[in-house]
Amino acid sequence: MKRYTLPGQGKHFSQVLIGCDRMGLDNYAEAASVLDTAMEMGFNAFDLAWVYVGGNAERALGKWMKERGNREEVFILTKGAHHNADRKKVTPFDITSDLHDSLARLQTSYIDLYLLHRDDPSQEVGPIIEILNEHQRAGKINAFGGSNWTHQRIAEANEYARAQGLNPMAASSPNYSLCDQVEDPWGEGCVSIGGEAGREARAFYQAQDIPVFAYSSLGRGLFSGRVNRDNYKETLDGPALKAYAHEQNFKKLDRCQEKAAERGVKIPQIALAYLLNQPFKVFPLVGAFSRQELEETAQAAGISLADHERIWLESGN
Numbered sequence: 001m002k003r004y005t006l007p008g009q010g011k012h013f014s015q016v017l018i019g020c021d022r023m024g025l026d027n028y029a030e031a032a033s034v035l036d037t038a039m040e041m042g043f044n045a046f047d048l049a050w051v052y053v054g055g056n057a058e059r060a061l062g063k064w065m066k067e068r069g070n071r072e073e074v075f076i077l078t079k080g081a082h083h084n085a086d087r088k089k090v091t092p093f094d095i096t097s098d099l100h101d102s103l104a105r106l107q108t109s110y111i112d113l114y115l116l117h118r119d120d121p122s123q124e125v126g127p128i129i130e131i132l133n134e135h136q137r138a139g140k141i142n143a144f145g146g147s148n149w150t151h152q153r154i155a156e157a158n159e160y161a162r163a164q165g166l167n168p169m170a171a172s173s174p175n176y177s178l179c180d181q182v183e184d185p186w187g188e189g190c191v192s193i194g195g196e197a198g199r200e201a202r203a204f205y206q207a208q209d210i211p212v213f214a215y216s217s218l219g220r221g222l223f224s225g226r227v228n229r230d231n232y233k234e235t236l237d238g239p240a241l242k243a244y245a246h247e248q249n250f251k252k253l254d255r256c257q258e259k260a261a262e263r264g265v266k267i268p269q270i271a272l273a274y275l276l277n278q279p280f281k282v283f284p285l286v287g288a289f290s291r292q293e294l295e296e297t298a299q300a301a302g303i304s305l306a307d308h309e310r311i312w313l314e315s316g317n
Helices: 028-040 052-068 092-106 125-137 151-163 196-208 238-243 247-263 267-276 291-300 307-315
Strands: 017-019 045-047 075-080 111-116 141-147 171-173 212-214 282-286
Touching (some): 028 052, 052 092, 075 092, 092 125, 111 171, 141 151
Parallel strands (some): 171 212
């Protein structure tokens, strides 16, 4: 599998990141086995967040890294500053608090890529960029960016950084997949760059050479290969039903199935290849949780799609 680096960093990370939102301490033995298998297959990058599994996703990865002694081989993407039921948390205080919690849970002194899980447009970008730079200078984070930040807000933040001689946001993590995000899966604050509505954002990331770490890269299971029009209500969770289980996406699923049959591969492999063959840097986040899912994900990284194939998958034309 191809490896990449972020600007100014030496550590290489795998083209696909393994999502850890189903890994915790309650299923630690199973999670550790998945992590071991992922490393064997060339995946060394893992996606987490302060809120995943009540903090236990970070604790599980930290325990695993300590047992294996492999921290320097592992690329950690984790996220903080997610709103809670009481208030929005995109402030210097909350960023600092969440970051220190993540460092303790992960049993590490630094995070490779730290993302702000949500945005609060009522907050000025200046103090946010300044506190992230402060933690970067202290060696607590190697690079930082935004998850669910619009490209306009990232542009504003990076303009401020350049004007002040500070480091800009190095990455973005919006929703992006072959699926259209028809509704916000969690009700508020989820940013997508997919479909026609995301064309301007995708052009921005290409022009600015900012990598996109795409979450819900398989439409939260709609393109897993296990879902169809007959069983989707029993198979998908609530956020997936709300955001992705719409006819326009079932039509794309039909085309994906047709292309998969033509290529002799599986539906999720074509859906991932769609992202990996974009004209800008896209790193899918994939919730693979078995050897078979990891193998199929690794195989997807080797599939090439021509421009006309990607356009056909999007529109059917």
